Every structure is written in C-alpha cells, then in structure tokens.
Amino acid sequence: MRRSDRRSRPARQRLGNVVAQKHEGSRMSGLRERLGRLRSESVSQQSQPPASLEEEKIADATDQEGESFAVPKAFRSIGVAQKETEFGSFLLRKIEYSFPYRHGTHELADLHGCSPFLQPIAFRQNKKDEVIAPEHLLFLDTETTGLGVGTGNVPFMIGFGYITETAFVVEQTLIRHPGEEKAMLSYLLGHMKNKSHLVTYNGRTFDWPVLTNRFILNGWRKSGADPGHIDFLHPSRALWRTTLPSCRLSTVEVERLGIQRGEDVPGSLAPALYFQYLSDGNPDHLHGVYTHNEKDILTLASLCVHFGLLLSGRNDAEIIEASESEELFRTASWLEQHGEAILAERLFDRLGEREVIGEGGWSLALAARFKRSGQYARALPLWKKASEYAEAATAPKLDAHVELAMYFEHRDKRLDMALHYAEKALELALRRARLISDAKKRREEKEALQRRVARLREKISRASERKS
Template identity: 70%
Template sequence: MSGLRERLERLRAQSPEVAAESIQAETTVSAKSEEHLLHADFRHIGVELKSNENGQFLLRRIVYPFPYRHGRYELAELREGASHLSPIAMRQNQNSEPIDANKLLFLDTETTGLGVGTGNVPFMVGFGYYTERAFVVEQTLIRHPGEEKAMLSYLLGHMKDKSHLVTYNGRTFDWPVLVNRFILNGWRRSGPEPGHLDFLHPSRALWRNTLPSCRLSIVEEERLGIQREHDVPGSMAPALYFQYLSDHNPIHLHGVYAHNEKDVLTLASLAVHFGKLLGGISRDAEDEGPEGEELFRTACWLEKHGNTESAERLFDLLGDREELGDGSGWSLALAARYKRAGQHERALPLWRKSAEKAENSALPKLDAHVELAIYYEHRDKQLLTALTYAEKALELAHMRARLSRDSASRNEEKEALLRRVTRLRDKVSRERM
C-alpha cells in the first residue's frame, strides 16, 4: 500500500494531463489486482467484489426475467395481487396508499447466532425486488467485521424507495438484528420505520390447524409446491460461515448462498399466494380453489381487518361446499358464526353435513348432533327429531369414551347428554298424550 502511495506522489509532480491518465491506469490496475484476490470459488457462483464510500464487501446478483415461476406461482402475478396484502401490513404510521409490488423489499438474513442482541452479526443479507421485467435477488456477504458498514450502507440504499419489508419472522428477528447493527455502525433512526409484511403471523393464523408446522420450509412445500433438493438448513449457516472464516474456503458457503436465494424467492411466491387468498382469487383457471380450512381462516382474517365484503364472499363460498373434510373444524366454526348472527338457516345445512361425517368417523365429534338437537327442540319445535339427534350423540359419546383415556371429561359429557335425552323423551311422551 505504501508503494502505491509513493507512485501517486510521483505522478502528482507531472503535468495535470499526464498525471490524470497515469492515476487512472494505476487505479484500474489496483482494482484488477483486488479482483484477482477474490477466490475463484466465489467468482464461480457469480460473487463480485463491491466497493463504496464505507469500504468493501461481496455481492452476488441474480436476475430472474419474467415470466419466472417459483413453485405454483408466476412471480409477476404479484403486480396485480399486491394491493390485497394490506391486512398483513404492520407499521406504526399506517399508509393509506395501496401496496405496490415495485415498492417491496423481500429480506432474509443469515446470522452468526439466534438472538437479537448486539453480538449477533448478519454475515449475509439477501434481498429481492421487482423491476419492470424481472425479479432480482441480491446477496451481500462480509468476509470480516470491517466490511459490515459498507454492506449495511448498500442495503440502506436499496431501502430508500421501498415502502415495506417482506420477511418471515422478520419483525421479531431479522429487522431488530439489523437495527442493532445500524446503531453500532453509527446510524440512528430518523423518521418512521419501514412498513412490514411479516408472513409468519398470517401463516399461523391460516394454517396452524392444517400443517404440522408453520416453518417456512413446510409452508413452501405444502402451499407453494416448492421442493428443495440438497438444501443446506438455515440452522447450519453459522457453522459453515465460521468454517469459512477459519480456512477461507468459499465452498463452505455455496449451500448457504443457495438456501438464502431460495428463501427470498419463496417470500415472493408466498406474497402471490397471500395476495390471491386475501383477494378471494383461485390459483388459476383449472384450480379447485383453496381447501376449506384455509378459505375459512382467510375469511376470518379479512373480517378481522375490516374487509367484510370480501370476507362474506368467502364465507358464502364455504357454505355452498359439499365436502366438509372430517366434519369438524372450520365447518362447525362457520356454523357457530352463523348461529351467533342469528342466521340459523345458514348454519343448519353445515350442522347436517358435519353430523353425517361424524357418524362415519373413527373418533367422532358430537358438536353437530348437539347443535341439531338444540335447534329442533327450541327453534323448530320438532321434538322427535331433536330426540333422534340427542340419542345419536349419546351413542357416539359412548363410542368416544371407549377410545379415549380422558374418562372423567367423557363421563361428564355422557351425563349431560343423558340428561338431555331424558328431558326430550319426557317431552315427546307428554306431547303424545
């Protein structure tokens, strides 16, 4: 470095024109030399050395021209569906403007640990964004702590024209980690934080009853049709990074790059999925539409956030469905909703379908039979029909008791049903006199 400084000093003593040409040549040679210092295994996967006013870091940029499909969805579809994502948006100062796909920054970090304290360093920040003709994924990497400020400065530049971050658990993890690093590198908050679309929370609201887990890997496989082969789990990323720091072999990070890239693409595909769900749109013309549980939870989500018109449309679609799955879950929840609203005529067919399903189930639920017994006793005044449903419920209760270990609660259940059956039999007997 001192040799380069001495050469530049000698050049300054020459004429301005000659000096300018010579300095440019020296700078070009220096840049090429630095590029040669970048390991070939980095360059092999498209990683380049990037410099700004705060120093250097590594950058990988991948462009996916439209049309590009990730899983079930063409990513360009978000241009039409982004406006439906407003119910998911979380920000301190709500913005009334519709969400625009071009103003979203899809963000996923790989960090040295799991906490959000100052000791946790995001060594790789992957982010994606829409251009007019493509979806672009960029991945920044630091080779040592001295490159962190340059990396964060580059990220801030991409956040300037974006209205929302799109993450999976980013409000709890990724964003707090980045905020800590911004502060430690001399930046302070000015103005409101960016809006946030954190897809973990709606995923739990919609799929907690139907998926074994709401981890992103499960959601993308079950809802987006994405199958990853030979994927490096995110939990292994810190160990692989430390291994790279130990021997400086970029091969250790190839799998981390691939995993992070797919995570960013999945966020975009998931945004399309939620846009369609919240807009009440099927996946495509040949699609039968979302399953009942997902549709019901989506309608509840819309209703909760004040979009009652769209929610009612989805509730109506559910009410017209012939197939109710196992006869429990969303169908009974929808019937209970109609009952609370005094719309018993809409709840009645749901109870009937659920009761039919329960009678053919290995471990039946009694809710539909009990509701039908209540309806026919107190509203329709058909005591014999009410008694029929109550007796069937008692029969199913005995079946459940034989299969269940919770004998105390099952005994209480049977006793309540027995009282109902006894009362109805008495009413029917007196009515016939």
C-alpha cells in the same frame, strides 16, 4: 491474494480449530470473543506491506464503481465481487431476473399489479393505512451465526430483493471478518431509504430485531419510525397450519407455490458452513448458502404475488378447485378478517355445497357462522353430516349433536328429535369419557347432557298429558 486475506488467515485458522473442537453450544457462545479477536488482529495489521508487487496490484484493481476483484476465484465464479464504501469493504453478489421470469407457479412481473392488494395485510401488521407500491418493497432475508435475537447473533449474509420496471433484482452481502459489518449495514441502509415495507418470512420477530441490534452496536441511533412489515409467516399459518406438515418456507413453497429447489443447503447449516469458511478460507463452503438465500428471496416475491392474487379475487376459481375443504374454510375466514367480505362469502357458499369428509371440523365452524347470521337452513345439513361422522368415530365430538338438540327444541319444536340427539350426545360422552383425563370436565359434560335429556323428557311428558 488480498493483503487483508493474507493477514487474517492465521486468525481464521485458529477460529476454525476452535470450531472443529468445541460443541455447537460452546461454539455459539464464544462467537463474540472470536469475532472480536479477528477484528483486533485485522486492525493491528493494516500497516503491514504486501508480500509481493503482484499482490499489491491485485488489491488495488477496482472498477469504476469501486468494486475490487481481489477475491478468490471460487467467489468470482458465482458473481461475487468486493464492494467499497466509506466505511470499508465487503463482498457483494447481484443477480437480475429479467421479466418475464416465473418462480414456481407465479410470474414475478405480476408484483407490479398484485402488490397494492397487500394493503390489508400491511394494515393488520402495522396498524397504518398505507398504499403499497411495488417499487417501495424490500424483500429481506438474513443468514446469521445463531438462532436468537441477542447481540451475540451476527448476520454474516444479508440478502435483499427489489423490483424494477424490467426485472426482479437480488443482492447478497457477505462479511469476511467483523471489521466489514459496518460497511455491509450502511449499504443495506442505503437501499432502505426509499422503501416503505420489509417483506419477510418471520422477519418481524427475527431478522429485523437482529439487524436493529447490529445497527446500534455499530454506532447508529434510531431516528424516525421503523419500516413497515409484510411478514408472510402469519398469513401462511392462518391458511395452512392445519393442512401442511409445517409452515416452514421450504414446505410452503413446494406444497402451495409449485417451487422445486432440488438439492438445497438447509438454513440451519448456514452458520456451520460460515464457520468452516472462516476456518480455512475456502469460498466453496458458502456456494450453497448463497443459493439458499437467493431462493428464499425469490420465494418471498412469489408469496407476494400469491397473496396479492388471493386478495384481488383474480384466482377464486383456481382456489375453489384446488383447495381441500379445511383450507378453503380457512382461506375464506382469512379474507373476511382482512375486509374482503364479498370474496369470503363466495368461498363460504361453495364450501357449504361440499360433502363433509373425515372429522369435518371446518363444517362445524361453517355451521356456526351460518347460525350467527340466522341461516339455519344452511347450518342444518352441516350439523347432520358432522353428527353421522361423530357416531362412527373412535373419539367422537359432541358439538353437532348438541346443536341439533337445541335446534329441534327451540326452533323446529320437534321435541322427539331434540331428545334423540340429546340422548345420542350423552351416549357419545360416556363412550369417550375414558379419553378425557380431566375428571372435572368429564363430570360437568355428563351432568349437562343428563339435565338436557331430563328436561326434554319432562317436556314431552307434559305435552302428552295435555293431548290426553
């Protein structure tokens, strides 16, 4: 047993008792005080001699890189070793995935070719026109003691990944007590020196703000610009928020990346497992946390390949074949927003050939796009299909009928058809009135349709008089 482990065990046991007895909320709020107590006890006991000569030998055993093996066997069994730095020590685990290596449907070696195509995402998120080089990306995911971004939230594990010529590398740092945090943070900063962008999933609003606070509390001051961000939560929501149960990373990886983790520790349990480790010193509690964090980083790399292929246009046929219509429309719209107009138009064209199934919200949006560009011949069949569905729906939408009424009145000049769709829209509005709680909205909707019907009837009457 290492001297520091032996000396801090009473403190960890006291912390574990508090954790077990208190409610989750009070445990989180008292974390800063408990960690502070651990720090002071660790510092005050540094001068104590080791319990035995054998323990001293173990504590002094290091390899050429300064990594100490004075860690429990349960840590060493998963490749965890002690890392020494100028600021002290922490635990480090390093895993290399030699190419070829496939995580889900994507080969991670494709990061070399796909990463430059992520430039439109980086530009929208950072407002900087920069070249994206795969060797300058750092894939980042943290496990923290809480959910907020305040100073009381401590990242006890920082996982990051990066690509080399021959492998994708994952490194995971862990602190056993607060005195190791500065060493862990300094190691992360060393790996950030030649990186231009952090690749995360909600890292721009969570992981990075948490780390920024910890840098400040450990004595670092901001110098230079923050790293760029490629946060895949936002593209994922743009594509899948209406077609997946949620846009949690665990859902996206199963439904869209072909990744099956099997048994997995949810990230929400990571703080409790870490507190249990602090309480009894058993590394087994953290094995699942290590695996969860490791897989999150690999999934970030897989997402990088996925969106790179999407922006490069290399998997158009696969997207068209596999995507349901709503998702295909959102994908095409997303590509258009990111400057890929030709790719987007290709998907819009194929989408226009599909049958409207269900509510067909995408069909109205696509028809509106065709209308803006003057392509009424392409918008018309979409409106008609949507109107047929609306007439059979329990809670019908009026948009298609109103668009058809305007089209036949102003462009086709067939007033009888315009009146037909206007009257149908009024009929649907009266049918769904009970579903609209806003009385003002109900009244305004009905009055607008009544005016349209009255105007069309008057136009038809005048036209009949002229003919006679």
